[in-house]
Amino acid sequence: MAASTSPSDDQTRIQDVLDVSLLKEIARNSLVHSLNSVQVNGAKTLVLDPSLAGPLSLVIEVSLLQVRVIKCGGMKEPDSQEQQHGVDKMFWLEAGPLSAVTTNIVYLCRPRIKWVKIIADQIKRHSRESKSHTYTILLVPRVSTLVTRVLEEEGVLGDVTISAYNLQFIPIADDVISLENDNAFKEIWVDGDETSVYDSAQALHTLQKLFGLFPRIVGKGDCAARLTDLLAGQTAQSTNTGPDGSLALSEKFDSLIVLDRRVDMITPFLTQLTYEGLIDEVVGIKNSHVEVPVSLLNAPSNPNAPPSAASTSTAPAPALAKEKKRKHHLSSATDPIFSELRDLNFASVGKRLNKVARRLDEDYKARHKAESVAQLRDFVGKLGGLQSEHQALRLHTGLSEIIVPHTRTEIFNQSLEIQQNLLASYDVPGQITAIENLLAQGADMQLVIRLLCLASVTTGGIRSKSLENIKREILQTYGYNFLPLLLSLAAPPLAVLLPNPLSASTPAAVAELKYPFTSLRKSLRLLIEGSESLDELENDISYVYSGYAPISVRLVQCVAQKGGVISNPAGKEKAAEEDADGRKGKASAAAKVHAHPIVGFKGFEDVVGSIPGKTVDVTQQSSGLGGADAVASSAATLSSHREQTTITVVFFIGGCTYTEIAALRWAGRQNQGENG
Amino acid sequence: MADHPTASWQAMQNGNVFYRRQQLYSLNGKLPNLGDYIVAGCRYAGPLAIMRDNTKLIAVGRATPIFAKAQIQIYSPAGEGLLLFTWDQAKVIRFGWTGDERLVVVNEEGVYRLYDLQGDYTQFSLGSDAGEVGVIDARIHETGLVAMTGSLHLLEVKGWEGAKPLTLANPGLSEPPFVWTLIPPDFTISRHVEVLLSVESSILTVDNLESVDQRVSRGPFTHMAPSPNGKSLALLTFSGMLWVVSTDFQRNLAEFDTGKVVGAEGDVKQVEWCGNDAILVTWDGLALLVGPFGDTLQYFYAGSMFSITEPDGVRIIASDVCDFVQKVPVSTASVFRPGSTSPAAILYDAWENFSHRSPKADENIRSIRPDLVSAVDEIIDAAGQEWEPVWQRKLLNAANFGKAFLDLYNPTDFVNMGKTLKVLNAVRFYEIGIPITHSQYNYLSPTHLISRLTSRNLHLLALRVSSYLSLPPDNVLKHWATAKILKSKPVSGGAGKDADMTGDEEVSRSIVEKFEKLGGVGVSYAEIAKKAWEVGRTGLATMLLDHEPRASDQVPLLLAMKEDRIALQKAVDSGNTDLVYHVLLHLYNRLPLGSFFRLIEDGGSRLAPASRLLQVYAREQNPEMLRDFFYSDDRRVESAVLSLEEAGRMQDPASKVTSIKAAQKFFSEDKERAFEAKMMDEYSRLLNFQQQLEKESSDQITFFGLSVDETIRTCLLNGMVKKADKVKSDFKVPDKRFWYLKLHALTATRDFEGLELFSRSKRSPIGYEAFVRHLVEKGHLKEATAYVARCDAHKRVDLYVECGEWRMAGKECKDRNDKAKLEQLRKSCPNSLIARELDQIATSMK
Incomplete structure (x- = not known):
């Protein structure tokens, strides 16, 4: 909806390279296991929930799944001839008849009523046509009573076997893992369905089982509190019943920071300004896949021709739209240029692309210098790498070309201006009028509502009269059927679109949710004032929004990098002098911000307390320790690990934006510089 | 001092094989005369169940009270009475034991009950068919039973969880077989139960697929007994010929004429196996052990007796003793056989010499130096085979002595044997009465032994054994708690409910305390609570449930107890939405709609998540209900x-x-x-x-x-x-929006005249810049130019540029006398032609 700009909705950031491929391995194996455990022989037809295809493709090649299924069947009876010939088919789970030839049908879906009804429908249809199939439903991530009930109501429960495929964290980059649950935000804050909180707790518990207990859990927000409780319960239970007894404290983690999306609603309302963020805003990133025109992906016709420097000429966007699109997996693992670019402010992307292009050009030119056969061979050896880099460069240049015209539009620039003004609380009524203007120009509804909510949150509500007016205009422009949306935005626990003053009869809950933005702006140094150039801004996480630091990341800094919150740009000049990059210089960075043992929100209690929602701070112990020496021991753990790099895990309930990830990466780099 | 082990040995096969008879307990009339009773013995040193045989005459007297109803008594092998219960159902057809020491009683109406040693039972049925035609006979093995119905069909029950009876292949009988038996599934090739029926002169083998006539012509038979490993079958013909064949009827193993036995009077009572290679045939007062080659040993007893086959021997229970007859184990024979020169025997000899301070010890040890390891191992094993602690100790000492001469010896076996013997001796004590042998113990596993102790309510011993063997105490604790609940009747006296409550609290506290003290963390409180609820102690059940950490275990019981609100509350607290749905949907089915809604609404904010989940569900699946819900609220x-x-x-x-x-x-x-x-x-x-x-x-x-x-x-x-x-x-x-709409629409229809007209209809509320920009965006540069003049003066230059009208832009600069802007234009212009024109304008501006 309007709020969440990131496609993946429960994300964890790990500030150091942890072996996340382990998680991928687990996910893959458990899928194979689930398919294997389907108690049938012979060929299977797999019917896949489209919303799962994305997440699954990060774990296993969906196109290879077919082969896999055959193999799975084959594993049970390797000598069976039939199975090798068994043609397995894959269908999307969608309404309408399913014409499967195989006797075994396996449905793989999330436990949504919608899917179950379709399944029930298809089964009933088959039985009417008196076709007999064996049905198995694999639910992700676990079996649900709801599904059983719906199947029962539809009268097909007896025909199916239900089991589960426990898909948990999926690594989407080597430092980001996600549950890839698209609807988490809506489910939690609009429907009040906290299933994803529970699932998250289970997934985090798996993480603990792999890497050890988080020594400390710090969190902000009601759901965060709930998650922490659940996690503690899980840990207690597994220490009780687990065969291996108690879980040891992790040596790799120093803490887990849990944040509700509700704690920082401002950030997702803003336009993301990093490269990856803008790709998401303009093109859309879904499960780390982006749809791009085929021409960008195909190998250039003349690979030896050096690419032209990143041209910013306006390629006609409509022409591109007509081209056939293909999904491309954006990943820093296979694409070094992307890892370089993803977290940059878009303003500096052009420059960087240019630099890469030049370097590539020089590398290509190296062939002219090759005089001996040996040198030539060296060059040919490098050629493969060069070509793939060339390919990547082409892609990113193309993507920038798609994005640039968008950033030049009137509406885009107006919206940015409104955002900056609202953040600075400058001329609020004027901004409301500006929003109305955008509306009149027929801007995208999502944009308008994002801006409107931003206005409401930053100012503590919009004047009732103009709010009603603008709501009316929204309904008239986009349709009256969006009224429930407006109501949901205004209702607790979301309450991001409020009139000011609140009407007398508004429940107290709403008033409590009011966001103290103006005071936060000061205490958390959210806005970097002044007309500093972008280069200087890069000394602070605020570079990701060109001057605004995401509250969520500031909160993380409150826990893990207190210096970063308070420090004024004072140290900045020094840094800038010392190092062109301004931040990797160890000496200056050490003077400014430094990592320290995790002591919760200490020093920021008041600030954090002023944000609505519960604050959590739990110290976990390995159950072997008694209660008395808990503090001492945790302190000991901390001090003993000071020398080595520890990892702080940040978990967002309800999704986070790419810019926040970028900001966290930045903050992480600083700590690493200190910790070595 | 106990007799030398060989005192109880008797040789067979020209002194190559020895059998020993070990007296386990002396009974001295603790048991009634078994001849008058139907007896079923439990294998693996288990108890004995007896029921009066109604077909036998009995002298009425003081000692034998008359029972109107059938009574089943259970005695331990040491003759201690464990349980006595009255059978009030239809006539008992057969009773026998399960592998976990529960007594199975089958009656003629096709009902069977499983009694544990505390007298609690669960009842199952063999199905309505069996009920109609009746059951005439049954055979019970450790993991199931086969019943023969009145219509001479065979029904098999697998396991003891009340599984549905399966019909075996129809043997096509016209009259009941002379005798029949079965081979348990674990010991057949097909891994399914096999039934053997003696019909006419042949034998039928029946399993779930087919009934095969084995074409044996020596029948009919009076006794039929499969060996413990299911490989051989002992048959006794009417003429008293004992015949042993392999169970596939391919090999003749032995034949023996029992008619010629001296001293045998009357009919053969039992044909039982002693281990897997000898057969015990009993008459009143005489037991005859028949070895594989027709050699025999005779044992005399007073009065009637009963024998129970064990995998490593046979247990004989007579009126005054309980004996165990077995082939002397290899290790024991190796140590004690007269004239044995095996290393183990020499080692034992060496140790004896050593303890008598004789120098021969050293000589002995040296002579067996290369075989010392195996000698020690053998002696340790022999220790396990001894019944008398004295000899156990001697053998272990000998082993320890031998061990000292070895540089590297893994003592695990030695230590384990010591521990095991301690446990075995404890349970063999006559008050406990489980005369289990070492090999039986190994076969059954320590956990099984502990569960046998708990089923006798010997919790303290069980707990000590389990902690001695470092096994988790969970099962013992669970059983203890259940027993405690059953034993502790709600306190009578005091004032009604109050007293009841305090009683509950006390029990609950003592259970929880014990669990916490002993670390019974794996015990599920929910299971115990369920037990408490089943016996009607709802209050206690609720209290215990509170200690259950797993909501998924709590909630179903709470629902069953109709504690709807608490169940819902717990489900919500657990955060597991699936559990919440489970409760909600369950309640929705059970409660009237009104009270269902009230339950949720009254819950207030604590149950709010449940209410929201209900809405999510109903929105998709049941909008009617949702409408009612909103309406009622x-x-x-x-x-x-x-x-x-x-x-x-x-x-x-x-x-x-x-x-x-x-x-x-x-x-x-x-x-x-x-x-x-x-x-x-x-x-x-x-x-x-x-x-x-x-x-x-x-x-x-x-x-x-x-x-x-x-x-x-x-x-x-x-x-x-x-x-x-x-x-x-x-x-x-509003005008603004309308103007934009009209602008976009007219541009789309390329109605530029209309647009012009419209723009002049009144002063544009959106300005004219919007016109220019939109037209440019849609590619109508020429039309756009017309509106530039109407825009704000300072924006005109840029707007002209956007329209591609560089000259106009230049002119505009000239009009406004803005040289800097002009210079800028010149720098950014696309081609030299325009540049020259701009230059011209620049010069004209001077």
Whole structure:
């Protein structure tokens, strides 16, 4: 909806390279296991929930799944001839008849009523046509009573076997893992369905089982509190019943920071300004896949021709739209240029692309210098790498070309201006009028509502009269059927679109949710004032929004990098002098911000307390320790690990934006510089 | 001092093989005369169940009270009475033991019960068919039973969980077999139970697939017994010929004529196996052990007796003793056989010499130096085979002595044997009465032994054994708690309910304390609570449930106990939404709708998540229920939204409008929602107007369902300008928006004249820059240029540039005398032609 700009909705950031491929391995194996455990022989037809295809493709090649299924069947009876010939088919789970030839049908879906009804429908249809199939439903991530009930109501429960495929964290980059649950935000804050909180707790518990207990859990927000409780319960239970007894404290983690999306609603309302963020805003990133025109992906016709420097000429966007699109997996693992670019402010992307292009050009030119056969061979050896880099460069240049015209539009620039003004609380009524203007120009509804909510949150509500007016205009422009949306935005626990003053009869809950933005702006140094150039801004996480630091990341800094919150740009000049990059210089960075043992929100209690929602701070112990020496021991753990790099895990309930990830990466780099 | 082990040995096969008879307990009349009773013995040193045989005459006297009803008594092998219960059902056909020491009693009506040693039973049925035709006989093995029905069919029950009986292949009998038996599934090749029936002169083998006539001509038989490993079968013909064959009837193993036995009087009572290679044939007062080659040993007893086959021997229970007859184990024979020169024997000799301070010890040890390891191992094993602790100790000492001469020896076996013997001796004590042998113990596993102790309510011993063997105490604790609940009757006396409560609290506390002290963390409180609930102690059950950490275990029981609110509360607290659904859907089915709603509404904020989950479910699956729910809770806004959502799904215009009107009504009932009500009113008016429009355009153009703006746009695109104006005024569309709409629409239809006219109709509320920009964006540069002149002066230069009119831009600069701007233009201009023109202008400006 309007709020969440990131496609993946429960994300964890790990500030150091942890072996996340382990998680991928687990996910893959458990899928194979689930398919294997389907108690049938012979060929299977797999019917896949489209919303799962994305997440699954990060774990296993969906196109290879077919082969896999055959193999799975084959594993049970390797000598069976039939199975090798068994043609397995894959269908999307969608309404309408399913014409499967195989006797075994396996449905793989999330436990949504919608899917179950379709399944029930298809089964009933088959039985009417008196076709007999064996049905198995694999639910992700676990079996649900709801599904059983719906199947029962539809009268097909007896025909199916239900089991589960426990898909948990999926690594989407080597430092980001996600549950890839698209609807988490809506489910939690609009429907009040906290299933994803529970699932998250289970997934985090798996993480603990792999890497050890988080020594400390710090969190902000009601759901965060709930998650922490659940996690503690899980840990207690597994220490009780687990065969291996108690879980040891992790040596790799120093803490887990849990944040509700509700704690920082401002950030997702803003336009993301990093490269990856803008790709998401303009093109859309879904499960780390982006749809791009085929021409960008195909190998250039003349690979030896050096690419032209990143041209910013306006390629006609409509022409591109007509081209056939293909999904491309954006990943820093296979694409070094992307890892370089993803977290940059878009303003500096052009420059960087240019630099890469030049370097590539020089590398290509190296062939002219090759005089001996040996040198030539060296060059040919490098050629493969060069070509793939060339390919990547082409892609990113193309993507920038798609994005640039968008950033030049009137509406885009107006919206940015409104955002900056609202953040600075400058001329609020004027901004409301500006929003109305955008509306009149027929801007995208999502944009308008994002801006409107931003206005409401930053100012503590919009004047009732103009709010009603603008709501009316929204309904008239986009349709009256969006009224429930407006109501949901205004209702607790979301309450991001409020009139000011609140009407007398508004429940107290709403008033409590009011966001103290103006005071936060000061205490958390959210806005970097002044007309500093972008280069200087890069000394602070605020570079990701060109001057605004995401509250969520500031909160993380409150826990893990207190210096970063308070420090004024004072140290900045020094840094800038010392190092062109301004931040990797160890000496200056050490003077400014430094990592320290995790002591919760200490020093920021008041600030954090002023944000609505519960604050959590739990110290976990390995159950072997008694209660008395808990503090001492945790302190000991901390001090003993000071020398080595520890990892702080940040978990967002309800999704986070790419810019926040970028900001966290930045903050992480600083700590690493200190910790070595 | 106990006799030398060999004192109980008897040689067979010319002194190559020895059998020993070990007295386990002396009974001295603790048991009644077994001859008058039907007896069933439990294998693996288990107890004995007896029931009066009604076909036998009995002298009425003081010692034998008369029972009107059948009674079943259970005795331990040491003759201690464990249980006595009265059978009040139809006539007992057969009783026998399960592997975990429960007594199975089958009656003629096809009902069977499983009694544990505390007298609690669970009852199952063999199905209605069996009930109708009756059951005439049954055979019970450790993991199931086979019953023969009145119609001579065979029914098999697998396991003891009340599984549905399976019919075996029809043997096609016309009369009951002379005798029959079965081979348990674990010991057959097919891994399914095999039934052997003696019919006429042959034997039928029946399993679940087929019935095969084995074409044996020596029948009929009076006794039939499969060996413990299921490989051989002992048969006794009417003529008293004992015949042993392999169970596939391919090999003749032995034959022996029992008719010629001296001293045998009367009929053969039992044919039982002693281990897997000898057979015990019993008469009253005489037991005859027949070895594999027809050699025999005779044992005399007073009166009738009963023998129970064990995998490593046979247990004989006579009126005064309980004996165990077995082939002397290899290791024991190796140590003690007279004249044995095995290393083990020499080692034992060495140790004896050593303890007598004789120097021969050293000589002995040296002579067996290379075999010392195996000698030690053998002696340790022999220690396990001894019944008398004295000899156990001697052998272990000998082993220890031998061990000392070895540099590297893994003592695990030695230590384990010591521990095991300690446990075995403890349970063999006559008060406990489990005369289990070492090999039986190994076969059954320590956990099984502990569960046998708990089933006798010997919790303390069980707990000590389990902690001695470092096994988790969970099962013992669970059994203890259950027993405790059953034993502790709600305190009588005191004032009614109060006393009851304190009793509950006490029990609950003592259970929880014990668990916490002993670390019984794996015990599920829910299971114990369930037990408490089953015996009607609801209060206690609730208290215990509170200690259960796993909500998924708590909730189902709470639901069963009809503690709806607590169940829902616990489910919500657990955070497991699936559990919440489980409770909700269960309650929705059970409670009347009204009280179901009330339950959720009364829960307030604590149950709010449940309420929301219900809404999520109902929205998809049961909107009717949701409507009722909102209505009963006076939730106007939600009701309205629901109506609106329904309207969104509707295709039929009339009903859509009706739904929207309903939504409007709901909103209007809430003072706070005047705005929303007004919007809904507009919505329905819009829909009506759109219908009208469609009619006027004779259904050529679709309007229905469009938004206000889209309606205006569609009107304009189709030239219905008047209608567009009407929509504007009816819905009070602000000028600004209307102008943009009209601008976009007219541009799209390329009606530039109309646009020009429109732009002059009054002063543009959106300025003229918007005109220029939009036209440029759509590629109408020429038309755009016309509007530049009407824009703000300072923007004109840039706007001209956007229109591609560089010369105009230059002129504009000249008009405003802005040299800097002109210079900038010149720098950014696309080609030299324009540059030259701009230069000209620049020069003209001087």
